[in-house]
Amino acid sequence: MAERGPTTAGADTPDRGGPPRADAATAAGQPLGRFLRARPWLVDAAVSLVFTAIVVATLASEALTGQAVVTVWDVLTIAGTAIALLFRRRAPLTVLVVVLLLTTVITFSAQSNLLLAVPIALYAVAALRSPTIGWIAGAGAYLVTVVSLFAWLPALSAQLGEPGAFDIPVVLLTLAMADTVGVLLGANTWQRAERVKVLTERAEQLSRERDAQARIATLAERSRIAGEMHDIVAHSLSVMISLADGADATLERDPATARRALAQLSETGRSALQDMRRTLSVLGESTDAAAAREPAPGHADLADLVERFRTAGLPVRFSVRGTPIANATFELAVYRVVQEALTNALRYAPDAAHVTVAVEYGPPATTVTVTDDGRGAATGESAGSGRGLIGMAERAAVFGGTVEAGPVPTGGWRVRAVLPHPDGGRAAEGDAIGGDGDA
Incomplete structure (x- = not known):
C-alpha cells in the first residue's frame, strides 16, 4: 500500500547464411571420426603399427637383397621405438627424447625408415603442447640428428661405403624437411583445436548470456505482475472496506443506501476478480490468446473509477x-x-x-x-x-x-x-x- 512520504522518481544479429552443407563423404566420415575421437588410443596404436610395418618391410627387403644384416639390437630398437610412439599423446616431449636416443644417438638407423619416428614425435609435441614448443623441439631434434650423423659417420662409411659428394647434404635436407613437415602438421592440428575451443567457449558464453537475459526478463515480468496485483488488490480492498463500513453504519437508518453500498461492494469484488484473472492469465497463455482478452483499463475508464471512489465515500x-x-x-x-x-x-x-x-x-x-x-x-x-x-x-x-x-x-x-x-x-x-x- 502507498506510504505517505515525499518521493521523487526520474525518469546479436542472426547470421543470414543458409544451412551448412556437407557432401556424402564428409557425412559418411562423421561416425568414424566420432568413434576415433572417443578412443584416441586406437589412433596411437594404428600409427605405431603402420610405422612398425613400414620399418620392418624396409629392413626385410634390404636383408633379403644382402644390403643389410638384421641384428638383435635392430629388433630391440624397432620395438622400443614402436612402444614409445604408443605414449606420444600422454608424454610427447619424453617420447621425442626416447625416439632420438633410439634412432640417432645410441645408433644411427640409416639403413631403415626408423628415422621417421622423429617427425612423428615432433607432430605430437606441436599438436599437444604448442607450435612454439614444437618448433623449438624440432630445431633441437634436428641439431641432435646432425651431430649424431657426423659422430656415426665413420661407422656408417665402414658399413655402407664411402658417401658421395651429395649424399650427406641430401640426407640432411631430407631430415630437415621431414622434421619441418611433422611440426607444421602438428601446429595446424593445434590451431584447429584452439579454434574449436574458442568457438565452444563462445557458444557457452552466448548460452549463459541467453539464460541471464531470460532470468532478467522473468524477474521483470514478475515485478510487473506484482505491481499490477498490488494496484488491483489494494484499490479493491480499500474500496470494499469503505463500502462495507458505510453499509454497516447506514443499515438501520437508511436501508436503501446500505443496499446500494452492498451492491457496489459486490460489483467491486467481481471487477477485482476479473482483473486478477486477466493479469494472471498471461502466465500460461500465448501472446495471441492474451491479446484476445478484454483490454486493460485506460482513459475511457477513468470516470467509472472515480465514481467507484465516490460510492465508497x-x-x-x-x-x-x-x-x-x-x-x-x-x-x-x-x-x-x-x-x-x-x-x-x-x-x-x-x-x-x-x-x-x-x-x-x-x-x-x-x-x-x-x-x-x-x-x-x-x-x-x-x-x-x-x-x-x-x-x-x-x-x-x-x-x-x-x-x-x-x-x-x-x-x-x-x-x-x-x-x-x-x-x-x-x-x-x-x-x-x-x-x-x-x-
Whole structure:
C-alpha cells in the first residue's frame, strides 16, 4: 500500500547464411571420426603399427637383397621405438627424447625408415603442447640428428661405403624437411583445436548470456505482475472496506443506501476478480490468446473509477483537459496512477472534505494531479509499505517521467505525476476533450 512520504522518481544479429552443407563423404566420415575421437588410443596404436610395418618391410627387403644384416639390437630398437610412439599423446616431449636416443644417438638407423619416428614425435609435441614448443623441439631434434650423423659417420662409411659428394647434404635436407613437415602438421592440428575451443567457449558464453537475459526478463515480468496485483488488490480492498463500513453504519437508518453500498461492494469484488484473472492469465497463455482478452483499463475508464471512489465515500472532483493519445500501455499507466493516488487518499485521508483529480493530456506530456485536504495527510501518518508510490514511480519511469508525492502547505496531500508521451503517440479518435471537463 502507498506510504505517505515525499518521493521523487526520474525518469546479436542472426547470421543470414543458409544451412551448412556437407557432401556424402564428409557425412559418411562423421561416425568414424566420432568413434576415433572417443578412443584416441586406437589412433596411437594404428600409427605405431603402420610405422612398425613400414620399418620392418624396409629392413626385410634390404636383408633379403644382402644390403643389410638384421641384428638383435635392430629388433630391440624397432620395438622400443614402436612402444614409445604408443605414449606420444600422454608424454610427447619424453617420447621425442626416447625416439632420438633410439634412432640417432645410441645408433644411427640409416639403413631403415626408423628415422621417421622423429617427425612423428615432433607432430605430437606441436599438436599437444604448442607450435612454439614444437618448433623449438624440432630445431633441437634436428641439431641432435646432425651431430649424431657426423659422430656415426665413420661407422656408417665402414658399413655402407664411402658417401658421395651429395649424399650427406641430401640426407640432411631430407631430415630437415621431414622434421619441418611433422611440426607444421602438428601446429595446424593445434590451431584447429584452439579454434574449436574458442568457438565452444563462445557458444557457452552466448548460452549463459541467453539464460541471464531470460532470468532478467522473468524477474521483470514478475515485478510487473506484482505491481499490477498490488494496484488491483489494494484499490479493491480499500474500496470494499469503505463500502462495507458505510453499509454497516447506514443499515438501520437508511436501508436503501446500505443496499446500494452492498451492491457496489459486490460489483467491486467481481471487477477485482476479473482483473486478477486477466493479469494472471498471461502466465500460461500465448501472446495471441492474451491479446484476445478484454483490454486493460485506460482513459475511457477513468470516470467509472472515480465514481467507484465516490460510492465508497470519497468526495472526488474529476477534471480532464486535452486529448488522450492512443497507446494502451500509456493509458494503463495513467489509469493506475489515478487509481493508486485515490486509494491512498481513501485509506489515509478518510476525513477529507475535498479530493480533486486533474488529468491534463499534453502535449508534450500528460500530467496527473491528485490532491486531498485530509488531516491524515497533513500529519504524515502511515502504516503502508510504500509499494504504491514505488509502483507509480516505476510506471512513470517507463516513459521517462516522474512522480512527486508529499504534503501541501495549506494542509493535505498531493500526488503529481508527469508522463511524457511515447514516440509515435497519437490522439485517440473520438476522445478529444476541449477545455475543462468536471465530473
